[in-house]
Amino acid sequence: MRKIVSLFILLMTASRLFAEDGYRLWLRYDKIDNSILLQQYRNNISSVVINGSSPTIIAARQELLAGLDGLLAKKVPEAKEIKNNSIVIFKKTSGFPETIGVDYTALGEEGFAISTLKLSSKGNAEDIIAISANTDMGVLYGVFYFLRLLQTHQSIQHLSVISVPKIQLRILDHWDNLNRSVERGYAGISIWNWHTLPDYIDQRYIDYARANASIGINGSVLTNVNANALVLTKTFLEKVAALANVFRPYGIKVYLTARFSAPVEIGGLKTADPLNAEVQQWWKKKVDTIYQYIPDFGGFLVKANSEGQPGPQNYQRTHADGANMLADAVAPYGGIVMWRAFVYSNETPTDRFKQAYDEFKPLDGQFRKNVLIQVKNGPIDFQPREPFHPLFGSMPQTPLMMEFQITQEYLGQATHLVYEAPLFKECIDADTYAKGKGSTVAKIIDGSLDNHSISGIAGVANIGNERNWTGHPFGQANWYAFGRLAWDHDLASAQIADEWIKQTFTNNKTFVDGVKEIMLASRQIMVNYMTPLGLHHIMGTGNHYGPAPWVNNVGRADWNPVYYHRADSIGIGFDRTSSGSNALSQYTSTVSGPWSNLKTCPDEYLLWFHHVPWNYTMRSGRTLWGELCYQYYSGVDSAKWMQQTWNKMEGWTDEERFRQVKMLLTIQEKEAVWWRNACLLYFQTFSKMPLPDGYEKPGHTLEYYKGLRFPFAPGNGGNL
Ligand code: GCV
Numbered sequence: 001m002r003k004i005v006s007l008f009i010l011l012m013t014a015s016r017l018f019a020e021d022g023y024r025l026w027l028r029y030d031k032i033d034n035s036i037l038l039q040q041y042r043n044n045i046s047s048v049v050i051n052g053s054s055p056t057i058i059a060a061r062q063e064l065l066a067g068l069d070g071l072l073a074k075k076v077p078e079a080k081e082i083k084n085n086s087i088v089i090f091k092k093t094s095g096f097p098e099t100i101g102v103d104y105t106a107l108g109e110e111g112f113a114i115s116t117l118k119l120s121s122k123g124n125a126e127d128i129i130a131i132s133a134n135t136d137m138g139v140l141y142g143v144f145y146f147l148r149l150l151q152t153h154q155s156i157q158h159l160s161v162i163s164v165p166k167i168q169l170r171i172l173d174h175w176d177n178l179n180r181s182v183e184r185g186y187a188g189i190s191i192w193n194w195h196t197l198p199d200y201i202d203q204r205y206i207d208y209a210r211a212n213a214s215i216g217i218n219g220s221v222l223t224n225v226n227a228n229a230l231v232l233t234k235t236f237l238e239k240v241a242a243l244a245n246v247f248r249p250y251g252i253k254v255y256l257t258a259r260f261s262a263p264v265e266i267g268g269l270k271t272a273d274p275l276n277a278e279v280q281q282w283w284k285k286k287v288d289t290i291y292q293y294i295p296d297f298g299g300f301l302v303k304a305n306s307e308g309q310p311g312p313q314n315y316q317r318t319h320a321d322g323a324n325m326l327a328d329a330v331a332p333y334g335g336i337v338m339w340r341a342f343v344y345s346n347e348t349p350t351d352r353f354k355q356a357y358d359e360f361k362p363l364d365g366q367f368r369k370n371v372l373i374q375v376k377n378g379p380i381d382f383q384p385r386e387p388f389h390p391l392f393g394s395m396p397q398t399p400l401m402m403e404f405q406i407t408q409e410y411l412g413q414a415t416h417l418v419y420e421a422p423l424f425k426e427c428i429d430a431d432t433y434a435k436g437k438g439s440t441v442a443k444i445i446d447g448s449l450d451n452h453s454i455s456g457i458a459g460v461a462n463i464g465n466e467r468n469w470t471g472h473p474f475g476q477a478n479w480y481a482f483g484r485l486a487w488d489h490d491l492a493s494a495q496i497a498d499e500w501i502k503q504t505f506t507n508n509k510t511f512v513d514g515v516k517e518i519m520l521a522s523r524q525i526m527v528n529y530m531t532p533l534g535l536h537h538i539m540g541t542g543n544h545y546g547p548a549p550w551v552n553n554v555g556r557a558d559w560n561p562v563y564y565h566r567a568d569s570i571g572i573g574f575d576r577t578s579s580g581s582n583a584l585s586q587y588t589s590t591v592s593g594p595w596s597n598l599k600t601c602p603d604e605y606l607l608w609f610h611h612v613p614w615n616y617t618m619r620s621g622r623t624l625w626g627e628l629c630y631q632y633y634s635g636v637d638s639a640k641w642m643q644q645t646w647n648k649m650e651g652w653t654d655e656e657r658f659r660q661v662k663m664l665l666t667i668q669e670k671e672a673v674w675w676r677n678a679c680l681l682y683f684q685t686f687s688k689m690p691l692p693d694g695y696e697k698p699g700h701t702l703e704y705y706k707g708l709r710f711p712f713a714p715g716n717g718g719n720l
Pocket of ligand 1 (some may be wrong): 175183184225226303307342381409
């Protein structure tokens with residue numbers, strides 16, 4: 001009996017040792033489980049030859065050796081000399097080996113080449129795989145790419161890869177507070193442990209850098225845009241420097257958020273007026289100090305005169321005055337300023353949709369060369385579906401950065417499986433027609449449409465200190481997809497999903513196909529059960545959790561859902577045509593033309609732009625009310641389908657994550673029902689129309705849904 005108990009304990013311990021907790025993300029490097037392929041790879045990789053000794057090359061070496069050890073389940077020796085089937089990694093300028101026929105001018109600072117070739121060594125022509133670049137960072141990116149080929153079971157014969165990022169600044173924005181709470185964070189507290197920094201370097205910092213480098217992210221804004229000036233004090237700069245030291249070998253620069261009133265709050269000045277000489281001097285000195293601590297500091301991200309944050313308008317100055325003052329301070333060091341266009345004011349009587357454009361478009365051409373204007377993907381606020389922001393295409397003289405939200409503030413937070421690549425792609429691929437057909441948002445943010453010398457894209461991170469980093473295991477896919485698209489916005493959502501699943505779970509075809517299907521459908525499914533037909537901003541107040549289209553009592557008009565859906569006895573939706581707020585006039589006529597006309601406006605944007613009668617006949621032949629019901633109900637049906645499809649995956653992946661996702665999909669389905677019932681019961685008080693026959697009746701009354709409270713829902717951070 002004792003023996004059986006010990007065996008049981010041993011087995012339990014062993015299974016715990018190998019438990020798949022998600023910490024390794026997509027960098028798992030487990031043994032290739034296809035024996036034929038494994039043998040081929042082993043035959044093709046006999047040794048590794050590494051030229052160089054910089055910290056970045058050391059990181060590349062470690063990654064490559066660890067990756068090969070794991071994937072091939074054998075120690076691949078490091079060799080000094082090239083042999084047959086060596087993998088050779090080197091920087092072009094190292095002069096090793098002399099020439100391999102790669103056009104290095106095309107690779108720039110971060111690109112890389114991976115080539116299968118014959119190289120002579122001591123008179124023999126050896127078959128090798130060369131991973132080379134102009135810079136050490138290019139080499140590291142190449143190593144990650146090569147490991148991905150193995151992880152996703154691709155051929156490594158006849159390689160001829162050239163990969164160059166399309167956008168220069170590929171940044172994660174952390175909305176992390178100094179007390180470690182994370183605004184709109186759903187995966188625990190901040191990974192930055194300010195209390196134990198700078199002396200304690202958590203392994204997570206290194207793994208964070210590895211994960212980011214593996215997908216090409218090269219910047220990290222450590223702090224919340226609702227900023228705390230204390231991060232600019234020496235006590236914190238020392239801690240920031242410690243993180244920068246960890247990230248540097250991985251090509252990641254650190255950035256900080258600059259609180260505009262810092263000169264007053266921590267500098268003892270009476271004003272933060274950007275045109276005041278003392279204030280300018282204060283920032284210059286502050287920047288000098290920052291660069292003493294962090295010589296490659298990236299620059300500042302600023303939220304100003306938005307949602308209560310201080311800014312230049314407090315002193316009757318413009319956003320350009322504010323941004324330029326900071327830009328002048330960081331310019332001598334090569335730093336940049338990312339100034340956010342997310343501005344709207346309750347006091348301004350115009351539609352919130354229009355306000356960023358109204359404020360920023362007139363400033364085009366007035367910003368310094370090292371300023372980028374960071375624009376959210378939609379004009380309101382990261383909703384499940386938004387039309388692209390009208391500033392894209394409207395400020396040709398200014399580099400515009402994209403700001404996506406990876407964290408799922410409005411997308412079911414950390415309990416809904418929503419794969420965001422299709423959402424990102426929809427926006428990136430949108431055509432602004434600013435310079436005729438083909439003037440896509442992608443070309444604006446990569447700088448090619450208007451020939452800008454800097455370009456950038458940011459994603460608000462979904463990372464916290466939960467063991468698996470993102471709370472929902474599929475949240476990792478959104479971090480991954482952001483990085484991959486930031487590197488190459490032409491990649492397809494399906495390809496990104498495919499490679500993420502293979503690296504994160506398994507290459508098993510049944511699993512890959514099934515899960516990919518769920519992922520690719522998930523965004524539209526969520527739109528259907530939350531905000532179909534162009535509804536937007538109808539979630540709970542403050543925590544933004546769950547449905548609350550009835551809220552009409554928040555202090556500011558533009559924080560109330562009723563401001564956005566405008567339901568009344570006639571119909572529903574926000575008239576943004578010329579007979580309404582005329583926000584559509586902010587787009588080129590090629591874009592606004594079809595959207596302005598009720599008959600040609602795509603269904604998915606309908607209620608963004610039109611107040612539509614309840615009995616209006618839709619393309620489907622249903623009335624608007626009927627269509628709304630149809631979409632909400634099909635959203636719930638599809639959420640059920642996601643569960644059923646996932647259930648078929650049992651046995652194809654580890655039990656631990658299988659069960660985790662299964663439980664989360666149950667929550668998602670329940671919440672989809674909640675969204676559907678609460679919204680339809682509420683809108684029915686205006687439409688006065690019945691639910692179509694055959695639809696399951698809501699399980700509760702509208703009063704019940706209205707009475708639900710969630711005082712401790714995560715991510716609120718004390719802000720709306
Ligand atoms: C960081 C929305 C969010 C806020 C966020 C703000 C912003 O309003 O709810 O939490 O604040 O956007 O992007 O600045």
